[in-house]
Amino acid sequence: MMAKLEDVAKLANVSKTTVSRVLNHRGYLSEQTINKVHQAMATLNYRPNVIARQLYKNQTNLIGILLPTVANPFFGELSVALERRLYQQHYKVLIGNSMNDSDKEQDYLEQLLNKQIDGLIVGTHNRGIREYQEMNLPVVAIDRMVNTDIPIVAADNYAGGKLATELLLKGGATKIIHVNGPKKLAVAAHRRREAYEDVMRLHGLTPITYEIDFNIAESDKKAQLQQIFSDYPDVEGIFSSNDTDAALLLQIAAEMGRRVPDDFRLIGFDGTQIVRELLPQLTTIIQPIDEIATQAVSTLQRRIKGEQTDHEIILPVKLWPGATI
């Protein structure tokens, strides 16, 4: 016969309420009590009916994470950091890679509305999705603006863009080009572009920004980046808004016989662990991934409880010196 909750309570010599509190991670419980209950559950091979309990409690302890793709190292490492924080808070993670597919994003939002998940962390780039208009959903955005009602957690992209551009200037470059994603996307990363353009104008220089879609095939991306060198053979430096494009630019520069950093200076953005491991020579701006994850999770928890949250949480960036400036 299947063991019941009362059998566990009896064997552990505690009340049914205590067993329930252990199962739901609620209220203060001594480690000794928790151990006694866990031992009794193990002895009796007790399996709580989790789905029935969810129905009763109207919560699932599931958090959805919707990112453009974890194959992009920034989002890959962010997803790991988020999952680790959420697990510590007794949440499980439902993950989706939207690949900028708005149907899929819609689908995840439907789940939130259907109470299959308790909250949602989004880092995708599709604007105008109707569901976000509904007020007071437990949603936190990372690195994107969804609407004025949803809190955003992001690196200080403006400071990062300013630092990158100033470093290129300080290194001696004046013909500096910026590479970023299409402007139509409502991503916080566009503040990098704003900073670049502001710094250039402040120095009496003309800003030139190339817009390259992150999701196109690598060969097309390489052709578009090579075009920069055809259009501006005298380019002295490039500030790339992500490290994978910077890596391609480094290859192109090498193929063209440009010496880095003597003939050509380069700085990327994101500074993920994998890029720092594989390409430590690339100078880049490090986004504080762990801190972004920590703030996103604590903000989401406040939203779930219906508490007030800041609209914008902006976190400082750091420099990875590298050797390309």
Add this chain to the structure above:
Amino acid sequence: MMAKLEDVAKLANVSKTTVSRVLNHRGYLSEQTINKVHQAMATLNYRPNVIARQLYKNQTNLIGILLPTVANPFFGELSVALERRLYQQHYKVLIGNSMNDSDKEQDYLEQLLNKQIDGLIVGTHNRGIREYQEMNLPVVAIDRMVNTDIPIVAADNYAGGKLATELLLKGGATKIIHVNGPKKLAVAAHRRREAYEDVMRLHGLTPITYEIDFNIAESDKKAQLQQIFSDYPDVEGIFSSNDTDAALLLQIAAEMGRRVPDDFRLIGFDGTQIVRELLPQLTTIIQPIDEIATQAVSTLQRRIKGEQTDHEIILPVKLWPGATI
């Protein structure tokens, strides 16, 4: 008042069974019928009580994926490929990064037993977990051996290891060292080591394998890899069982003034997209990530239906020529 299933049926002019089939993605339905039902649901702002439905159906359409960490690019790209395939099959993905933490792995297995998830795909490395002993669980392992009852999907690691070692020999190296993870882990990757050792012995050469834990800090890893050059200053080639270690070896060789591939030849393993983008010069063996994901999902679906599956599904590898051999 909240709309009910019968309201949707009435507005769409179909039976309640049809609405239910649309909701559950079951049976043959014309696109026209699906659209009519979706439109009626949208008009009425109908929200199915998903959790109650799960309780009734005893299935959740959730699949757990448990990987060592998606910060390792192989597992990151694998997780994206798995999620894409599962989404196409109307599953959602519950993701966990075990970081080789057996408590966490145990926790996910408990969820499977508690019917919070319908199936589990594991790529973690913790042996001896009691739950796997229970028969006929819908579990598929990737790149690891769990027990004789659980099917495994993996690249042809032996063929990959053989190809790598033969290429180093063909390039002119004979003092060839292999770097792999600790032998105690029950991973399929050890077949790469077996292949290396077999090929070396076949050529009358002595195999030398260094065991380096993937999860140690990068600085410790670098120190351990540098030790190889101290222990064997005359080393002519290294076959590294993963590309991130190979990247470190490439840096060490450059720091030591070894010319690659003239003085020192190197080949990695995994050949993920990000490594091919960031470090295209690294010669490596490409694991067929998309094919592994496709086979893992279809095998899992057969397990869920209680159908017979092959015990081992081994998929061919490819060479990324690069320029380090």
